[in-house]
Amino acid sequence: MLIPMDPHLLRTFTAVARTGSFSAAAQELGYTQSAVSQQIAALEADLGMPLLTRRPVGTTEAGTRLLEHAEPLLLRLAAVRTELRRLVAAPSARLAVGLTPLADSGALAAALARLRVEQPLLRVTVETTDAAAALAALATDGLDLALVDGIAAPTDPLRLPEADQPPTAALAVSEEPLVLVLPPGHPLAHRAALRLADLADARWLDAPEAAVPLAALRAAARTDGFHPHLAYRGTDPHALTALVAAGHGLAVLPRRCAAPALAAVPVGEPRLLHRTELRHPRHPAAAVTRLLDLLD
Amino acid sequence: MLIPMDPHLLRTFTAVARTGSFSAAAQELGYTQSAVSQQIAALEADLGMPLLTRRPVGTTEAGTRLLEHAEPLLLRLAAVRTELRRLVAAPSARLAVGLTPLADSGALAAALARLRVEQPLLRVTVETTDAAAALAALATDGLDLALVDGIAAPTDPLRLPEADQPPTAALAVSEEPLVLVLPPGHPLAHRAALRLADLADARWLDAPEAAVPLAALRAAARTDGFHPHLAYRGTDPHALTALVAAGHGLAVLPRRCAAPALAAVPVGEPRLLHRTELRHPRHPAAAVTRLLDLLD
DNA sequence: GTCAATTACGATTATCGTAACAATG
DNA sequence: CATTGTTACGATAATCGTAATTGAC
Numbered sequence: 001m002l003i004p005m006d007p008h009l010l011r012t013f014t015a016v017a018r019t020g021s022f023s024a025a026a027q028e029l030g031y032t033q034s035a036v037s038q039q040i041a042a043l044e045a046d047l048g049m050p051l052l053t054r055r056p057v058g059t060t061e062a063g064t065r066l067l068e069h070a071e072p073l074l075l076r077l078a079a080v081r082t083e084l085r086r087l088v089a090a091p092s093a094r095l096a097v098g099l100t101p102l103a104d105s106g107a108l109a110a111a112l113a114r115l116r117v118e119q120p121l122l123r124v125t126v127e128t129t130d131a132a133a134a135l136a137a138l139a140t141d142g143l144d145l146a147l148v149d150g151i152a153a154p155t156d157p158l159r160l161p162e163a164d165q166p167p168t169a170a171l172a173v174s175e176e177p178l179v180l181v182l183p184p185g186h187p188l189a190h191r192a193a194l195r196l197a198d199l200a201d202a203r204w205l206d207a208p209e210a211a212v213p214l215a216a217l218r219a220a221a222r223t224d225g226f227h228p229h230l231a232y233r234g235t236d237p238h239a240l241t242a243l244v245a246a247g248h249g250l251a252v253l254p255r256r257c258a259a260p261a262l263a264a265v266p267v268g269e270p271r272l273l274h275r276t277e278l279r280h281p282r283h284p285a286a287a288v289t290r291l292l293d294l295l296d
Numbered sequence: 297m298l299i300p301m302d303p304h305l306l307r308t309f310t311a312v313a314r315t316g317s318f319s320a321a322a323q324e325l326g327y328t329q330s331a332v333s334q335q336i337a338a339l340e341a342d343l344g345m346p347l348l349t350r351r352p353v354g355t356t357e358a359g360t361r362l363l364e365h366a367e368p369l370l371l372r373l374a375a376v377r378t379e380l381r382r383l384v385a386a387p388s389a390r391l392a393v394g395l396t397p398l399a400d401s402g403a404l405a406a407a408l409a410r411l412r413v414e415q416p417l418l419r420v421t422v423e424t425t426d427a428a429a430a431l432a433a434l435a436t437d438g439l440d441l442a443l444v445d446g447i448a449a450p451t452d453p454l455r456l457p458e459a460d461q462p463p464t465a466a467l468a469v470s471e472e473p474l475v476l477v478l479p480p481g482h483p484l485a486h487r488a489a490l491r492l493a494d495l496a497d498a499r500w501l502d503a504p505e506a507a508v509p510l511a512a513l514r515a516a517a518r519t520d521g522f523h524p525h526l527a528y529r530g531t532d533p534h535a536l537t538a539l540v541a542a543g544h545g546l547a548v549l550p551r552r553c554a555a556p557a558l559a560a561v562p563v564g565e566p567r568l569l570h571r572t573e574l575r576h577p578r579h580p581a582a583a584v585t586r587l588l589d590l591l592d
Numbered sequence: 593g594t595c596a597a598t599t600a601c602g603a604t605t606a607t608c609g610t611a612a613c614a615a616t617g
Numbered sequence: 618c619a620t621t622g623t624t625a626c627g628a629t630a631a632t633c634g635t636a637a638t639t640g641a642c
Contacts, residue, residue: 004304006303007300007302010300023596032633033597034633042631047381048381048384054596054598055596061383065379069376072372074300080366083365088344088358153449153451318622329621330608330622331609334608351622353622
């Protein structure tokens with residue numbers, strides 16, 4: 001097996017590439033400028049090729065490639081340490097739960113309530129995040145449990161942006177149909193069902209945190225299209241409802257999330273479901289195990 | 297970010313864990329016994345917990361966890377180096393292709409023939425492997441191209457055992473129906489179609505290299521069952537045919553592979569296809585790019 | 593000329609090998 | 618007592634910081 005390259009150098013390299021400066025990277029990592037320079041030189045010598053351009057600092061072709069691998073590599077390295085520390089640490093009286101905005105949190109909330117009766121001293125925190133951040137936080141001990149959502153064909157597990165994390169365990173929580181939400185007077189509002197592919201050229205609301213992201217629709221319909229007509233950054237369902245009602249564009253939601261003020265038409269063909277999954281580290285803390293029991 | 301643990305130590309740790317001996321690991325890695333002992337001690341001190349038991353040498357709970365992560369981590373580290381070396385190396389006059397036994401190689405073979413006319417000096421090698429080994433070889437420059445197969449729902453990409461490799465690019469090559477092969481006189485031989493779930497308790501042939509692996513059927517039907525009645529290790533279709541004809545058990549094959557001597561019944565419900573995909577590094581060598589052009 | 597990266601160099605630290613030691617079966 | 622892992626210790630090499638130097642705008 002080849003001699004592995006030094007993760008210290010890799011970390012320094014990512015810092016330089018990210019900040020675009022040797023000095024800034026040095027400050028960030030607590031080195032001197034000189035040390036950073038030497039580390040980069042050592043990495044370039046080790047790999048036998050230039051990785052960065054100087055003045056201005058930027059990544060070469062090879063550097064770009066290396067960067068693609070270095071980040072997940074370092075993340076996983078940190079995750080391993082975290083997992084092992086969690087193994088020996090006293091079972092913390094903490095349960096940190098992450099939720100994605102559209103996840104169906106009903107069953108989990110109920111189970112959490114029961115758990116708190118059993119273990120009143122447990123410090124429970126709940127926060128909303130996005131799926132990628134939640135999975136990273138699971139790996140680095142920021143979260144103990146993540147309730148994530150997405151769309152998938154009826155029997156498929158969710159495809160989440162796992163980057164290069166250690167694998168997590170998944171538990172399906174709920175499935176529900178997807179609907180297209182429209183202004184009440186919209187010509188399509190009275191259709192019994194709609195095909196996703198036929199809607200590729202409609203006016204779409206780009207609301208990745210408040211509705212199913214357009215990228216997911218593109219992937220499901222296997223087309224380009226679904227171009228954003230107006231972007232909404234935020235998670236507020238009322239804001240989304242107002243934007244749709246005002247005709248700024250369409251959105252796809254799990255049926256549970258469709259506001260009564262809007263028309264909602266089921267999306268059939270391809271047959272897609274909105275799924276909510278509970279993800280946790282493969283070797284979860286005791287509180288997580290107990291919570292999973294309570295979910296049944 | 298945490299200080300990453302040293303891959304040298306990780307590599308030494310995996311060697312000790314694998315060989316079950318400090319001395320054997322030392323010999324394998326070209327160290328002295330003493331150095332290995334010091335490296336393990338350093339790793340244990342770094343992580344703050346024992347990783348190995350001594351006399352006999354074995355992994356502790358924490359060591360087992362670490363091992364699960366260390367192997368993919370080291371593999372990926374090696375893969376990065378390979379990818380970068382490939383980037384600057386002179387375009388090699390080599391094209392190494394890996395095939396899984398059931399992959400549909402017709403189109404690829406034809407394209408390869410055309411390529412060899414264009415580039416007679418190109419050294420082409422073809423070998424059969426399994427999917428996991430092929431993907432690992434793509435990462436470490438053992439292969440330039442892998443033709444892999446598997447079963448999946450109609451529009452799904454294949455789910456391959458990627459371990460923790462850098463991602464590869466995929467190109468769908470062919471799809472075909474799956475059939476159940478039976479002895480000609482079998483009671484089920486004249487059915488128009490069969491449901492997979494109804495067959496979970498039949499007598500199955502466990503022939504992971506010559507037919508669809510039973511594990512894949514279990515995953516597709518989402519049941520236990522499909523217990524092996526007789527195991528065949530090998531890739532020879534004639535041997536498989538003989539075993540099925542003699543009534544040793546059933547097998548599922550892509551339709552193209554079903555021998556005329558056997559009865560073949562389509563498998564419907566769930567709707568599954570046998571897919572063949574071409575996988576290559578995301579930044580392939582020139583010969584690979586040309587071959588992909590010739591495939592269209 | 594100024595700002596930023598590189599190089600020179602000495603001090604500190606890390607890591608290896610040799611060899612003595614300890615423990616286990 | 619033989620085998621195998623650990624510890625002690627000295628030699629070597631790696632890596633950092635200070636400070637001088639080079640190079641680009």
